[in-house]
Amino acid sequence: MKALSAFSLVAIPLALCACTTTRPAGPVEVTRFVASEAVGQLGDARLMVETAPGSPEQGLALTPFKAAVARELGAYGYIENSRAVAQQLASVSVERTQMTAGDRRGPVSVGAGGSTGRYGSGLGVGVGLNLGGGPDERVITRMSVSIRDVTSGAVLWEGRARLDAPAKSPLATAEGAADALADAMFRGFPGNNGETIEVEVNP
Template identity: 55%
Template sequence: MTDMKKTLLSIALALPLAACATTAPPSPVEVTRFHQTDSLAQLGQGAIFVVDAPAAQGKSEGSLELAPYKAAVARELAQLGYAESGRDGANHIAEVRLERFVLEGDDNRRGPVSVGVGGSTGGYRSGVGIGLGFNLGGGGSSERLGTEMAVVIRNVASNAVLWEGRARFEVGPDHPLAQPAANADVVADALFQEFPGGNGETIEVKVSQ
């Protein structure tokens, strides 16, 4: 093999590695939680039903996109002392809502293509109103996949909101943590760390690369 061919081969082999190296690393997960002081005694116990947040007008409920996030939330709630239950046997309901989107460039512009697949509700104090959707981008090296998940825990009998939390996370679209199951585990784990968390406090939870 000539020196020129060897050089060209080396460049060709290096290109995929360079492309992988440019994918955006995971950001910390930004987490904000809210709760009422008189509700703390009710948290972390009892039977709970994990459900999609009520659908916003014109959007469908029960998306497959939300399934790994609901499963991750259910696992975290079980570790906190809740017993997962069907709707009829639950005394608490956990409403999960989600948005996934593509951020382009350094100015955090969202990608232009969005497919709505779920619902949103406003928070009782935080104003969290995150719609469930998935935005499709072109996969450029400067793009980052963003995830915002919010969970509201309600008392079934009174429908009162006992706790609400929101987690936001960004990662390169080619990173393993961009995949739905791994992505869901990251945001759910961060959201419920040191539950119930400080009321109104925003923290950052570091993510392993």
């Protein structure tokens, strides 16, 4: 009987520890589509980065994501310019959702607005995210980007990236999520049509 009592006293704190363990962030899940006519057109061009119509995040909330996209594409020869002289447009859409254990979000079709693919995405907006939550609270950040040719209007490339991070992680902030998502999305740009990759991130 004493042995059972001792085991119970030890098991209770162990169980409590298991319940409060925070699952780490990532990896970033990335899906990319490349149009057949995009060969030779991606990179080394004047580019304007804009907010995609219908993006849940708007205004200043989208600023770190647009800046991260411009920075990553700059490594492939893109030079950010005004719309008046841009040869291609990169449209950025972002949504951020805070979730607790047991929350579920059904998939919907979203789009940086093109014909090259359809993406699944959860519902939710990022206004007023509480980043001081408990260990079971997480922030899901999704970013979609499409690159269009200004002259023809054709969608040359589309990408979608998703990051799941603990609410208290630096990756749950807009700046942290923007850097991680853009780095993963444009790694090995343009990638292969229809491919899905996973990129590990630091917690």
